[in-house]
Amino acid sequence: MVNLSINIKLRHNRFVLQxxxxxxxxxxxxxxxxxxxxxxxxxxxxxRARQGSTYYFCYNYGHFLLGDEKVLIVNRQPYxxxxxxxxxxxxxxxx
Numbered sequence: 155m156v157n158l159s160i161n162i163k164l165r166h167n168r169f170v171l172q173x174x175x176x177x178x179x180x181x182x183x184x185x186x187x188x189x190x191x192x193x194x195x196x197x198x199x200x201x202r203a204r205q206g207s208t209y210y211f212c213y214n215y216g217h218f219l220l221g222d223e224k225v226l227i228v229n230r231q232p233y234x235x236x237x238x239x240x241x242x243x244x245x246x247x248x249x
Contacts, residue, residue, distance in 0.1 A: 160196065163193050163196045164196050164197070164198060164212050164213070165212075166191060166192075166193075167192055167193060167196055167197070167212040168212040168213045168214075168215055170187060170190045170191065170192045171187075171192075171212060171215035171216075171217060171227050172215055173190070174186065174187070174190075174227055175215065175227035175228075175229070178228065178229035179226070179227065179228050179229070180226070180227045181220065181224055181225070181226050181227075182224065182225060182227070183223055183224060183225070184219070184222070184223055184224060184225050185223070187217075187225060194210070196212070197210040197211055197212050198211055198212055198213055199211050201216060201230075209228065211230060213230075214229060214230040215227065215228070215229060215230070216228050216229075216230060
């Protein structure tokens with residue numbers, strides 16, 4: 155039952171990201187995601203860019219925190235698979 159509720163949250167997060175970024179790359183205020191019910195604690199995987207930035211993904215949509223108030227939303231790209239952080243090599247709730 156717990157896995158089902160987590161999957162519902164993950165799917166909702168993905169829906170919110172897709173809603174706000176249908177074209178694949180958008181910057182918006184973090185508050186808009188929160189008002190839409192986005193839960194920043196739930197994500198499927200991480201992507202670390204070469205510059206050290208960490209993107210949090212919900213399936214094929216990800217977000218990157220730009221300071222305290224803004225968020226960059228991106229679509230997963232094929233080149234991201236090579237720098238995908240392996241499960242268990244990070245602490246999920248440390249931001």
